[in-house]
Amino acid sequence: WVKLVDEALLGRKVIGLFRRKGGGEEAFDLEALGKTGTAAQVLRMARLPDGNLQLLLQGLARVQIKRLIHVEPYPLAEVAIFYDQVKPSIELEGLARSALGLFQEVVNLAPYLPNELALAAANVPEPGTLADFIAANLNLKPDERQEILDTLDVVERLKKVTSFLSREKEILEIGRKAQQEMAKTQREYFLRQQLEAIRRELGEVDEREAEINELRQRLEEANLPEEARKEAERELDRLSRMPPAAAEAVVARTYLDWVLSLPWNVSTEDNLDLGRARRVLDEDHYDLDKVKERILEYLAVRKLRPQAKGPILCFVGPPGVGKTSLGQSIARALGRQFVRIALGGTRDEAEIRGHRRTYIGALPGRIIQGLRRAGSNNPVFMLDEVDKLSVGFQGDPAAALLEVLDPEQNHAFVDHYLDVPFDLSRVLFICTANVTDTIPPALLDRMEVLDLPGYTEEEKLRIAQRYLVPRQIEESGLTPEQLTIEEGALRRLIREYTREAGVRNLERWIGAIARKIARQVAEGESGPFVVRAEDLDDLLEPPRYRPEAPLGEDEVGVATGLAWTPSGGEVLFVEAALVPGKGHLILTGHLGEVMQESAKAALTYARSRAADLGVAEDFYEKYDVHIHVPAGAIPKDGPSAGITIATALISALTKRPVRKRVAMTGEITLRGRILPVGGIKEKVLAAQRAGVHTVLLPEENERDLRDVPASAREALRFHFVSHMDDVLPLALHSVSGATKQWGLTVSAVFSGLRLSRGPEAYKPSL
Numbered sequence: 001w002v003k004l005v006d007e008a009l010l011g012r013k014v015i016g017l018f019r020r021k022g023g024g025e026e027a028f029d030l031e032a033l034g035k036t037g038t039a040a041q042v043l044r045m046a047r048l049p050d051g052n053l054q055l056l057l058q059g060l061a062r063v064q065i066k067r068l069i070h071v072e073p074y075p076l077a078e079v080a081i082f083y084d085q086v087k088p089s090i091e092l093e094g095l096a097r098s099a100l101g102l103f104q105e106v107v108n109l110a111p112y113l114p115n116e117l118a119l120a121a122a123n124v125p126e127p128g129t130l131a132d133f134i135a136a137n138l139n140l141k142p143d144e145r146q147e148i149l150d151t152l153d154v155v156e157r158l159k160k161v162t163s164f165l166s167r168e169k170e171i172l173e174i175g176r177k178a179q180q181e182m183a184k185t186q187r188e189y190f191l192r193q194q195l196e197a198i199r200r201e202l203g204e205v206d207e208r209e210a211e212i213n214e215l216r217q218r219l220e221e222a223n224l225p226e227e228a229r230k231e232a233e234r235e236l237d238r239l240s241r242m243p244p245a246a247a248e249a250v251v252a253r254t255y256l257d258w259v260l261s262l263p264w265n266v267s268t269e270d271n272l273d274l275g276r277a278r279r280v281l282d283e284d285h286y287d288l289d290k291v292k293e294r295i296l297e298y299l300a301v302r303k304l305r306p307q308a309k310g311p312i313l314c315f316v317g318p319p320g321v322g323k324t325s326l327g328q329s330i331a332r333a334l335g336r337q338f339v340r341i342a343l344g345g346t347r348d349e350a351e352i353r354g355h356r357r358t359y360i361g362a363l364p365g366r367i368i369q370g371l372r373r374a375g376s377n378n379p380v381f382m383l384d385e386v387d388k389l390s391v392g393f394q395g396d397p398a399a400a401l402l403e404v405l406d407p408e409q410n411h412a413f414v415d416h417y418l419d420v421p422f423d424l425s426r427v428l429f430i431c432t433a434n435v436t437d438t439i440p441p442a443l444l445d446r447m448e449v450l451d452l453p454g455y456t457e458e459e460k461l462r463i464a465q466r467y468l469v470p471r472q473i474e475e476s477g478l479t480p481e482q483l484t485i486e487e488g489a490l491r492r493l494i495r496e497y498t499r500e501a502g503v504r505n506l507e508r509w510i511g512a513i514a515r516k517i518a519r520q521v522a523e524g525e526s527g528p529f530v531v532r533a534e535d536l537d538d539l540l541e542p543p544r545y546r547p548e549a550p551l552g553e554d555e556v557g558v559a560t561g562l563a564w565t566p567s568g569g570e571v572l573f574v575e576a577a578l579v580p581g582k583g584h585l586i587l588t589g590h591l592g593e594v595m596q597e598s599a600k601a602a603l604t605y606a607r608s609r610a611a612d613l614g615v616a617e618d619f620y621e622k623y624d625v626h627i628h629v630p631a632g633a634i635p636k637d638g639p640s641a642g643i644t645i646a647t648a649l650i651s652a653l654t655k656r657p658v659r660k661r662v663a664m665t666g667e668i669t670l671r672g673r674i675l676p677v678g679g680i681k682e683k684v685l686a687a688q689r690a691g692v693h694t695v696l697l698p699e700e701n702e703r704d705l706r707d708v709p710a711s712a713r714e715a716l717r718f719h720f721v722s723h724m725d726d727v728l729p730l731a732l733h734s735v736s737g738a739t740k741q742w743g744l745t746v747s748a749v750f751s752g753l754r755l756s757r758g759p760e761a762y763k764p765s766l
Helices: 002-010 090-109 116-122 127-137 142-150 154-181 187-202 207-222 226-241 247-261 274-284 289-304 323-334 366-374 397-404 441-445 457-475 487-497 504-522 533-539 593-608 642-654 680-690 699-707 710-715 724-731 746-752
Strands: 014-017 037-047 053-070 076-082 312-316 338-342 380-384 428-433 448-451 483-485 529-531 558-565 568-580 585-588 623-628 662-664 694-698 717-721
Touching (some): 002 014, 090 127, 207 226, 207 247, 226 247, 247 366, 487 533, 504 529, 568 642, 585 593, 642 662, 680 694, 694 724
Parallel strands (some): 585 623, 662 694
Antiparallel strands (some): 558 568
């Protein structure tokens, strides 16, 4: 290389300068050289004390290697020379002026550029030379300088130089702003401030700082209670001091998000129009007057005393009677949000109270989650299937509900995750259950229980006509003009295709009919279609249940009883027979323990009154007593068949027929007293359906007739009895003549018995 410089200096020869990629002192490699280099002339050379050379060169033109001639003693090559081909134009002039103006601004901003460069640049005559002059004095990377060198077109070269100038100007301006803000002696602080200024200018704001600012703004706007606000501020301060990658930072951010998203002071305005509320409830549900009256009472209290606490209601009834949908109707009537959570199978206390924040993935309980979904602090909150809570090793969720459902405590409900009180006193809680037996007494005591009994046949018919049929017609894509289901068909569906307290299966069968008709319409039939009772055999499968058996003729030893089932009332026949034996009591018909005890009590009563009944007192030593209740495959239990069993047994002992159209229900004691029973409404309606004309009820159940529809009260005769002495004259046929019975004459017997006592409206006569 020294020889090359000496010969070039002495012979005034031109040398080529090319950038070698990667630098270093490796052997000559043509592939490592830049595409374009510079032809230069050596103007002056100086030898330094350390043996190096210092050269002053003047660039002449761009060159590119065409052919390498030799490498030793120094590389010699044939090159192509490129001079700037300038064609004057407005664009070229504009680019040149723009580049010159930007360069002058950069010179003013850059401390490393002398001011004379701006004047020198202004005196450069050619645009291409100007671009090269600016690029030579800018703080560019080697690759960027090579890019300028490779750009032969002057216009394109000026565009690239202008781009680099704009970037350099922005960086210098940012650097100046950052330099004004930083401390002179802290270099690290300077670098961070410069980086922050660059991001701010580029629109890349620090996400962490933006998040903290957003949370702080939300906290100011949230209007939290004092205790919740202090806890949120403490957590926000902790978060602002944490490194972004810390595990606790995620927990703190999640906690703050929950606290700030809860409706601490957000309420929906109640619609206190009692008339509208009644209309809404009547539109959605048939009957259920007790529940509707209770909701209207709550509205009336709210209207007179707005700060009144919400009641804790519990709807108890069999499946399908509309407990859940009733909650939705209540929310619509009140103008509130509706939230429902299913508690069936819940066995973890944390499902109600939430997990503490020390656990990974902790969340608030389902109460707080429901309020967040509702977006208000006074929704209608339904706790579905509260009777199906379980107990696990994680705790008892029913115990956690004690605080939630206590109006004296729930104004300060503390979720384990939030760890601050939340006011639940404005929430209208509604629980649902099928039975109350499995609900803990302490929890049941906090709720106002409203029984939703199963629907009667007439009620099911009206529900089907008003709600189910129109809904299924619409869901099947039909119109009311295309399909009509007659009342007889609906009654047959209720009697022979369903046996339930609610109407879910009834709606399924109606939907099946509507789909059958929809298929016929889709296949081209025009209709209209009318479905009658006899058409069900063709449209649906065979009936699943047989209708109630006719009562038939009066018989000895067969009494008509009334039973309650979850799907409504049923007529029950009790058969009694004496067979030779040794006094054994035979019970068949799948009877439960309570019903077996009722049979034993009836037998003991008959034995204790054997002399009065005109029966040999030692009859039980010669005969076995067999009591059977059809149908044998269906389990039966309960005490209400006591008087029916006693009547059938006494009929078998005295050979006096029992009046089949006199139905009865009631519990019997050993001394013949009649005790009250439940399910009166369902039993009376079952008696009406079966063709019974007289019903015997315990005296203490007289008040329960208020729940029986007026049509049934008018169609039946009622007798209220308190002792078997009241039952037997009404249920058994008398014996002709004055033969001895029960140890008395028949006329004496009837004069000594107490006949039924009841209002004239109930026709207390035989």
